[in-house]
Amino acid sequence: MHDATPLIATIVGGLVLAFVFGAIAHRLRLPVLAGYLLAGVVAGPFTPGYVADAGIAQELADLGVILLMFGVGLHFSLKDLLAVKSISIPGAAGQMGVATGMGMVLGWALGWPLAQGFVFGLALSVASTVVLLRAMEERRLLDSDRGRIAVGWLIVEDLAMVLALVLLPAIGGFLGTGQGGPVPSMSELLTTVGLTIGKVVLFVAVMLVVGKRVIPWTLQAVSASGSRELFRLAVLAIALGVAFGAAHLFDVSFELGAFFAGMMMGESKLSQRAAEETLPLRDAFAVLFFVSIGMLFNPGIVVQHPWIVLAACLIIVVGKSLAAYAIVRAFGRPPKTALTIATSLAQIGEFSFILAGLGVSVGLLSAQARDVLLAAAIVSILINPLLFITLDRWVAKHDADAPDEHPIVKGHTVLVGFGRVGRRVFAELSALGAPILVIETDEDAVRELREGGEADVVIGNAAAGPVLAEANLAAARALIVAVPDPFEGGQVVRAARALRPDLPIIARAHSSDCMGHLSRLGASEVVYGEEELARRMVEVASPAPVATSHH
Structure with missing residues (x-):
């Protein structure tokens, strides 16, 4: 040796x-x-x-x-x-x-x-x-x-x-x-x-x-x-x-x-x-x-x-x-x-x-x-x-003490992360007219959301209990974790699942290992980007089903 x-x-x-x-x-x-x-x-x-x-x-x-x-x-x-x-x-x-x-x-x-x-x-x-x-x-x-x-x-x-x-x-x-x-x-x-x-x-x-x-x-x-x-x-x-x-x-x-x-x-x-x-x-x-x-x-x-x-x-x-x-x-x-x-x-x-x-x-x-x-x-x-x-x-x-900063909403979707994926999710939910509450740490993104007036916003780390409490998870319809880091996303999923065991939680992943990690921590559904991309490409490439007549 x-x-x-x-x-x-x-x-x-x-x-x-x-x-x-x-x-x-x-x-x-x-x-x-x-x-x-x-x-x-x-x-x-x-x-x-x-x-x-x-x-x-x-x-x-x-x-x-x-x-x-x-x-x-x-x-x-x-x-x-x-x-x-x-x-x-x-x-x-x-x-x-x-x-x-x-x-x-x-x-x-x-x-x-x-x-x-x-x-x-x-x-x-x-x-x-x-x-x-x-x-x-x-x-x-x-x-x-x-x-x-x-x-x-x-x-x-x-x-x-x-x-x-x-x-x-x-x-x-x-x-x-x-x-x-x-x-x-x-x-x-x-x-x-x-x-x-x-x-x-x-x-x-x-x-x-x-x-x-x-x-x-x-x-x-x-x-x-x-x-x-x-x-x-x-x-x-x-x-x-x-x-x-x-x-x-x-x-x-x-x-x-x-x-x-x-x-x-x-x-x-x-x-x-x-x-x-x-x-x-x-x-x-x-x-x-x-x-x-x-x-x-x-x-x-x-x-x-x-x-x-x-x-x-x-x-x-x-x-x-x-x-x-x-x-x-x-x-x-x-x-x-x-x-x-x-x-x-x-x-x-x-x-x-x-x-x-x-x-x-x-x-x-x-x-x-x-x-x-x-x-x-x-x-x-x-x-x-x-x-x-x-x-x-x-x-x-x-x-949290700021007046009218975080009004309590009900029947809403909590969106964690307002990056590239988070913005697309936000746009789709807004088009459906669904009430949204966004949790974000970036001040520029928060300012943009507040100026638009289309969503309630909570500033802070979503893995922290006080921040999730402000998001009123007890009355939320679902939680979408759109942050790219699987470790950060896992912390959010685990904290949210501890606060509300029956909440539908959707998270994003970049690999099959990340999917397993997020699922074990309590995610109800994990969307794997490459898997979804492959599925959509197959759908586009596949020929339309041919109708057959029976005699």
Whole structure:
């Protein structure tokens, strides 16, 4: 038997441990992220037993972030980005400034050099892309106004980090704290800033002028070949190729390059298919991202410096969130939007680690400060899902208390999901004059439904008991689950069946396995898309029955 290479051992060990501890966390009704992080701690160098290759784990995690940002770009247009620039740019800048200032105050209180406090505070100011987008995707908020503001905020933070990572070595030398070498002058420092900004602007211009035409055309040409394998390969090649080229030709981060690649591919009519093709890889590498974070964690720092870790956590979870909330409210946005943005940003992640590592290498950050930063990151990532659960309950209660928001109807059909399939179902039911109540999380879809005035609408996750209670299932005629994700659909079916055992429940599936899964959870009827398509094609192709005369 061949010995496993570090790459294979890291992938296998990371995924197996993540599955084991993720399943345990799920069983204990804890966020699965907690299981993934604990898997990383077990595989890390600070605990006995198996130790994965930290360098390889980090590179695999970087792939996950690239694919994740590419997927976000697919659902994001330049118009969406420009629509939120008025709040995302000053909001992100203001929030980062407040968080950096708080980090510097903490550093001053601890007797750290000013430069160390600045780098430490800057690392506390930037949120994790993976954590934020996962939370948004779970709640289907990416296409909402709240989701667009959050993503725009992330892009601004990303650009700020690109500048910081380029300037940090120069700043270290300018302050005389770098690892030897000539000290740059102020003019050299300003030149470095100008070159960095110029490269970012040039990259964006190239993507808007060339990428906007070449990428959709390439995707269309490959799709015309009829090869699904080649199409999937083209999507991955474009995502990773543009990200790599952006980093090496323009000194732009992998994440920003992948985001723009996705945004340009979003101009193609095949963008939805491209998103579906990258989903499995994105999820797998996102898991490895959390495992890689856990590997960096040294539990000893919590025992050695508990108060410093606590102070850093308070800056991330409380200070940064309050700043974001105040800024969003100052721009006239409703409390729900402000709370969502504040909750989304109450954590730190990948850019913080990169910045901390670079800070240590150029002599601007001590190893102790780096370990405190990593501990605070772990704690904030573990707390963040709990904050979102609290937010979900607040939103559900707030919407339920709104006057005339959700009038109780009877004899209605409850439709969960207003996507492509849900819209068709809605149109058919409306044509029949049937009363409909729609459960949806996307704010734009809810706004569209309310403006049309053709249906009652409940905002929220249909798998939650309070949301289903608002839909008045006790008096409903039927429940149609039109969401595409079989796991999400299964949760809705199970919750509805528990509330009303005799309710007719119709769900959609993409495979025979999904059909069985939904049926076991309580669906009365499961519609399998490919099966229905095949049946209809046979009906059209079959000759009409010939009448025969009997003598």
